[in-house]
Amino acid sequence: MEELAKAAGIPVRTLRFYRERRLLPPPRRDGRIAWYSEAHLARLRTIAGLLERGHTLGGIAELIGAWENGRTLGGVAELLGLEGALTAPWSEETPVRLTPEELADYFGEDVTPENLTTALDIGYIGVDGENVIHISRRLLDASAALVHEGVPLAAVLAAGRGVRAHTDALADLFTQVIRTHVIGPMDDLPAAEAHRIAESLQRLRPLAKNIVDAEMGLAMERRVRAEIDAWLRQQAERAEGGADCGTDGGTDGGTEAGTDGGTEADAEAGVDGSTDGGTKIGTDPAEPTADA
Numbered sequence: 001m002e003e004l005a006k007a008a009g010i011p012v013r014t015l016r017f018y019r020e021r022r023l024l025p026p027p028r029r030d031g032r033i034a035w036y037s038e039a040h041l042a043r044l045r046t047i048a049g050l051l052e053r054g055h056t057l058g059g060i061a062e063l064i065g066a067w068e069n070g071r072t073l074g075g076v077a078e079l080l081g082l083e084g085a086l087t088a089p090w091s092e093e094t095p096v097r098l099t100p101e102e103l104a105d106y107f108g109e110d111v112t113p114e115n116l117t118t119a120l121d122i123g124y125i126g127v128d129g130e131n132v133i134h135i136s137r138r139l140l141d142a143s144a145a146l147v148h149e150g151v152p153l154a155a156v157l158a159a160g161r162g163v164r165a166h167t168d169a170l171a172d173l174f175t176q177v178i179r180t181h182v183i184g185p186m187d188d189l190p191a192a193e194a195h196r197i198a199e200s201l202q203r204l205r206p207l208a209k210n211i212v213d214a215e216m217g218l219a220m221e222r223r224v225r226a227e228i229d230a231w232l233r234q235q236a237e238r239a240e241g242g243a244d245c246g247t248d249g250g251t252d253g254g255t256e257a258g259t260d261g262g263t264e265a266d267a268e269a270g271v272d273g274s275t276d277g278g279t280k281i282g283t284d285p286a287e288p289t290a291d292a
Contacts, residue, residue, distance in 0.1 A: 001016070018047065021061055022061065023043070023060060024044070050063075093135060093137065094137045097133055106147075107147055107153050108147075114154070118157045118161075119157060122157065124139065170212060174208050182197065
């Protein structure tokens, strides 16, 4: 009961009062433990919304009774049940309260005024006195893991802002599909139809998540494969460039060193040496002999 009251943002005594007035269905019992579900939280949020619109607790109790008994009360009872299905949370994220020291343990020197301002602007964190409330344990852990892998927190937040924009677009797409093909017109909604819509929404929650998760996995496979193919092509081009350099170097070097070098050296050393040298050595010594 304390956990439910905390999630709904109301005191435990208010929750007990709602139970006594039968505004809230009883919990599921498991021995001495009472388990409250998302349906209880949705009911509390509906009650809070009706109170803000000026309804009294007595009027809300009558609406809830009409809804649970399948009776029509100006269409409001049907909308009450439908509102509970619509306002039930789609996410299962757990907020995390962090002290400044705990925040530094997660992100170290990346905890800068600029990054904190960006996180506040995106909606990742809120400030409660000297502490920080992060909206999601999973997002917090994932962000910290990326930072520990060497990704700057500023880059993580920039990516998070982009992801938020794309997921908002996905949510708009699913909302339009549900509004058009599941909910339909809301005028003069019969009680049975409201029940059907509420049940359909309950079934659609995991389906939408599964579609997004599957598409994200397939998209990452396509993107990673494209990156690997581009890298392999680059390596192949570099290898071909190295082979061209090796062929040119071997041919030119061999020709110049083996042919040109050998011919010119032989011509200078062998031909000149044997002809000129032989003539000079063989002729010049004979001249003095002839004179003598």
